[in-house]
Amino acid sequence: MSRRVFLKNLGCPKNEIDGDLMASYLEEIGCKMVDSPEDAEVLIVNTCGFITEAKEESIGEILDLARLKSGGNGKKLVVSGCLAQRYKEELAAGMPEIDHFLGICDLKNIRSIVQSDSGTDSFTGKLTRRYQKHEVLPLRSRKSYAYLKISDGCDNHCSYCAIPLIRGRFRSRPVADILNEASKLGPAGFRELILIGQDTTMYGMDIYGQKRLGNLLGLLSGIDKRFFIRVMYAHPRHIDDDLINVLASNEQALPYIDLPIQHVSDRMLKLMGRKVTSKAIRRLVTKLRDKIPGITIRTTYLLGHPGETTADFEKLLRFQEEFNIERVGVFGYSAEEGTSSFRFDGRVRESTIARRIDTMMELVQEQSLARNHALVGSVQEMIVDAPADSGRVWARLFSQAPEIDGSVLLTGSHRVGSVVKGRIESAEAYDLFAADA
Numbered sequence: 002m003s004r005r006v007f008l009k010n011l012g013c014p015k016n017e018i019d020g021d022l023m024a025s026y027l028e029e030i031g032c033k034m035v036d037s038p039e040d041a042e043v044l045i046v047n048t049c050g051f052i053t054e055a056k057e058e059s060i061g062e063i064l065d066l067a068r069l070k071s072g073g074n075g076k077k078l079v080v081s082g083c084l085a086q087r088y089k090e091e092l093a094a095g096m097p098e099i100d101h102f103l104g105i106c107d108l109k110n111i112r113s114i115v116q117s118d119s120g121t122d123s124f125t126g127k128l129t130r131r132y133q134k135h136e137v138l139p140l141r142s143r144k145s146y147a148y149l150k151i152s153d154g155c156d157n158h159c160s161y162c163a164i165p166l167i168r169g170r171f172r173s174r175p176v177a178d179i180l181n182e183a184s185k186l187g188p189a190g191f192r193e194l195i196l197i198g199q200d201t202t203m204y205g206m207d208i209y210g211q212k213r214l215g216n217l218l219g220l221l222s223g224i225d226k227r228f229f230i231r232v233m234y235a236h237p238r239h240i241d242d243d244l245i246n247v248l249a250s251n252e253q254a255l256p257y258i259d260l261p262i263q264h265v266s267d268r269m270l271k272l273m274g275r276k277v278t279s280k281a282i283r284r285l286v287t288k289l290r291d292k293i294p295g296i297t298i299r300t301t302y303l304l305g306h307p308g309e310t311t312a313d314f315e316k317l318l319r320f321q322e323e324f325n326i327e328r329v330g331v332f333g334y335s336a337e338e339g340t341s342s343f344r345f346d347g348r349v350r351e352s353t354i355a356r357r358i359d360t361m362m363e364l365v366q367e368q369s370l371a372r373n374h375a376l377v378g379s380v381q382e383m384i385v386d387a388p389a390d391s392g393r394v395w396a397r398l399f400s401q402a403p404e405i406d407g408s409v410l411l412t413g414s415h416r417v418g419s420v421v422k423g424r425i426e427s428a429e430a431y432d433l434f435a436a437d438a
Contacts, residue, residue, distance in 0.1 A: 046078075050163070067096065192418045193255075196230065300330070380438040
């Protein structure tokens, strides 16, 4: 049965992959994915449920699409993703407009939902013990990069994080499955593979008995010499010398790592359940920079966790001043039911959290602007992402991960995925402006 389907992906790239898998299953049975919900017979919201702000965005999107069902036009509303996985009963009780739910391991059931007129619910909510193998590859739009999910779930159990409650135990994807998908991406024109998971540095431990991320990088680089490979979501506790040596020696592995530090106060690291010390974090950042010259480090800081004092925050601020981490995302604590810290005393006022975020971001932006200004006049290699306005394209330095690290607005006409050189003419805190070199 051919139907027109609108799918809205919310949240992180890991969730985006799940949405792209649903789209592939639907195209396989003859459905057409459309860009406008008004043109669709089936409306899908692939939700995020990580923190309060993400939940609110997801609920807002559901309500917006639910309004399109008024008047008995026969549209079907489906809610999938992390919010559906964790809060299915609450959503069903409060939003009768929702016709169907899908858990995160129910994705292939989207076919029966779309094909059936009976209203059969295909939600199970069951989490597989092993990484779930799919019969299709994610349906991707044309970009220079492709996210490649290598694991799901998490065993770290940080005190503030609901991911283990939503996505379950850590599950590595078998090497053969990853390599099969990667082998299709080169001929499709993708140049950059971005490895994602809840904790990529633990890859392989559950199914091979040892960490195998370094080995995986070597295998991926052997598939297609045109690939650049970027590692995201690397827990600082699990990075070892073997992985650092691979990142340093593999020419296709970009000198970039996403390293969620969250905090550097030992007291806060213990309260957060991070199982790493401030000394170990400092030693790791120093080693990465020593062993991989020119490496760009991306991190996230979590401010306002219960118990955080002014002194704790000042330690983190001084750390950023000293180490000048190149790419930084800053988030305020969100109290998530079911997590350990939800029960902690010492809640920090929202106004205090907001003030600390502003203070940290002021420093980060100041450092970033100085770093970008230092590039003005230089010629840099960059990868082209998308057309911009007349005579220009959006590109990125290899030190910029897509969607989160800023871009380069480059003059000239270039093919998406091509690697070109541009002379940096001006700079803002995050974005750069360049001309063909």
